[in-house]
Amino acid sequence: MLASVPLDGDEAAIADGIQHLRFIGHEVIVFHTLDPWELTFPFTGNVEFNGYEGAAKLTTRPAELRKTYLAEFNAFLGRVRRACENNKSHYVLADTSHPLHETLSAYLAFREKSHGR
Numbered sequence: 001m002l003a004s005v006p007l008d009g010d011e012a013a014i015a016d017g018i019q020h021l022r023f024i025g026h027e028v029i030v031f032h033t034l035d036p037w038e039l040t041f042p043f044t045g046n047v048e049f050n051g052y053e054g055a056a057k058l059t060t061r062p063a064e065l066r067k068t069y070l071a072e073f074n075a076f077l078g079r080v081r082r083a084c085e086n087n088k089s090h091y092v093l094a095d096t097s098h099p100l101h102e103t104l105s106a107y108l109a110f111r112e113k114s115h116g117r
Helices: 011-023 035-039 066-086 102-114
Strands: 030-036 047-048 058-060 088-097
Touching: 011 066, 030 066, 030 102, 035 066, 047 088, 066 088, 088 102
Parallel strands: 030 088
Antiparallel strands: 047 058
16 A cells, blocks of 8 residues: 655644554655755745645745754654654655666665665
């Protein structure tokens, strides 16, 4: 079974979903698809960020937020990764600046090596 679930920041729901899929016998592999700008927050000058799902717009100077954003974002990634590990599921960060075939090839090579084949 292949499922696509948006990781919108609700780590408890993410962990519950993974745990449920594992409980009913599925192997779970999370490909966390992220844009490189989400990973590095390279914005400069004054920027207007548009919220999604009805959230308000925010105009700010990203240089003042970068350090805090990256710390919070990396902590979130760590929590999602731990939720996967705690539920015996693989976590793969899929950076969209890398070709999909490279991400998949790297994962498959890891998987083959970890299964001793």
